Amino acid sequence: MPLHLEVITPEQRVYEDDVDMVIAPGSEGYLGILPHHAPLLTALGPGEFRVKKGGVEETLAVFGGFMDVRGDRVVVLTDAAEPAExxxxxxxxxxxxxxxxxxxxxxxxxxxxxxxxxxxxxxxxxxxxxxxxxxxxxx
Amino acid sequence: MATEREIRLRVRSVRNIQQVTKAQQTISASKMRRAQEAVLASRPFEERLRRVLNDLAPYADPEVSPLLQHRPVRRTLLVLVTSDRGFVGAMNANTVRAALRHAESFPAVSWLAVGRKGIAQLRRFRQGTVAEFSNLGDRPTTADTNPIGAIATDEFLSGRVDEVHLVFTGFVNTMRQVPTVRRILPLVPEEEDLDELPPLQYIFEPDPETVLGAVLPRLIEVTIYQAVLDSLASEHSARLIAMRNATDAASDLIEELTLQANKARQWRITKEMLEIASGAEAMAKG
CATH class of the missing domain: 1.20.5 (Single alpha-helices involved in coiled-coils or other helix-helix interfaces)
Known part of the structure; x- marks a missing residue:
């Protein structure tokens, strides 16, 4: 079962897709989230937010905010998120x-x-x- | 009855006004589309953030964050959001009236005004303000609106006010904008949602207090940002409707005046004919 990832800033929804894995810049260091992760709520530091999907990896720059992991839904609320491109x-x-x-x-x-x-x-x-x-x- | 020439002059001036209102209408239509998109795009953030707050509710102890602290209400801060410009029908008037009526239910109020129209109205009613903001532009970002939240939070934390309420024009759709009042401080998790789900065993990083401490100020900022976007979408929608009504009214008036002018013209010709006819008759008799 894939993870459903949403990356949202106050201005807009930056990213929404089903993905295999995310690697997030938590306030205490980078952490990887796979499907069936335990419920987790973490503050995010500025850093690289990596998304793996079907062998392809995408990277976003995120600047602070939170990540809410609940079941197979991952919601990232951040002040700003910029796709690498x-x-x-x-x-x-x-x-x-x-x-x-x-x-x-x-x-x-x-x-x-x-x-x-x-x-x-x-x-x-x-x-x-x-x-x-x-x-x-x-x- | 006015002469034909006078009426034709009026038709020309009404037509000039109509050109202006029609141009305004077109401008409003494009600004409205952008403002409506912005408002809809910004809603998920607030919704999700509220859900996070609800998940945190078991940890939401007033001891942890003063932003959750309930105090007996002696003075309330009202944050009034209006537009900078007019020509928006009754939108600002309705919202200011709703705010003033809301203010009557408190023993004492302070005001924080956003938007020139609200600033002017509060001055008219001799209501002092702790701060005034205007010229946020057509595409405000959180960086533009965050100082509003910072001042409101400061008033609350310093104890100068015991509650903060937000009054703005909520955007429903192009035809409907409703004055809306929301309490933003102290914050409370929504209780009806709590009954639905048993609290999950969350892992917090680094700890619930830190996460809560980061969520709460953000929630205030984003609620205010939303209110500003709502007002903006309402403003452009209201102006579009107001300008469309004005353009339609001008069309009716032009039609009416043209009819009058034609009648006047016809009457003038008839009169001339009569004069010629009676003149000719007099000549024939004589």
Missing amino acids: EIDAERARQARERAEETLAQAATLSAADEARARAALQRALVRIRVSERRRRRPT
Whole structure:
């Protein structure tokens, strides 16, 4: 029996399909979900969300939120989810550079600005990683 | 009776107005389609998030999160969502009236206004606001609406208000938009759903408190975001209908005035003929 996966953001439903397995960036580390998993509710960190279906693997970048696993339904509620093919790798690299430059002067930053720069850096890194995974394994 | 020339001038001015309302109608139609899609696309998130909250209900202890805390209600914060622009029929008037009526049921209220029309109305009724938002645009994102939730949450947590209610124009369909009131703080899991299913033995990562702590603020944000999207879809639907009515009314008026102008013209010709005829008669007699 397949897993029914839905990925939903406040703006729209990003993904809905029957899949074989998902690998999610839980707040405590990556975790894999197969059919017949025990009910689970976990916070998600920013990271790669991988979906396996019929030997093909798709990757999405997700940024926070939750995953609700109940029976064979997996619902991911996240602030933002971007399929690998929609990520602009060049923009992400620029964002990383900007964030790194900002963080290089960490001493002069306020705590809020530093936190914002760190978050931006983390988002950029996730996007870069997701878009690179796609290039290594074209589907 | 007005002269033919005057009537023809009026027809021309009505026709100009009709052109404007017709253009507005076309614009509203395309904006409405987008706003309606946005509202429908955003609904699953809130539904699912509420279900998650219901699953968490056994852990939803007010001790864990102050957002769940019930207090005796001394002051209530009303978040009023209206449109920035007018020409929307009675939509804003109805929603503001519903909000003011709702306000009467509390000993004291504070206001948070979203949308220029609501801001203006509250000023007219001399109701102070703790914050005002406008110009959210035609495609607001959660980043645009989250500050609203942040202020409402802050008012609640600081104890300045004991409950937060949201008043907005709920979008039903193109013809129907209904003023809607919802309590957003303190949060409560919906109880009827709890009876249906025995609570599942959930695994929580990292723990129920952390997950709950992340779910609750999100639920407030998304409820407000939804209200803003609902209002936007209602606004464009109401404007489409208002503009269509105006265009139709202009058509009727043009028809009516054209008839009058033709009658005036006919009367003028008849009169001229009579004058010529009686003139000729007088000449023949003389």
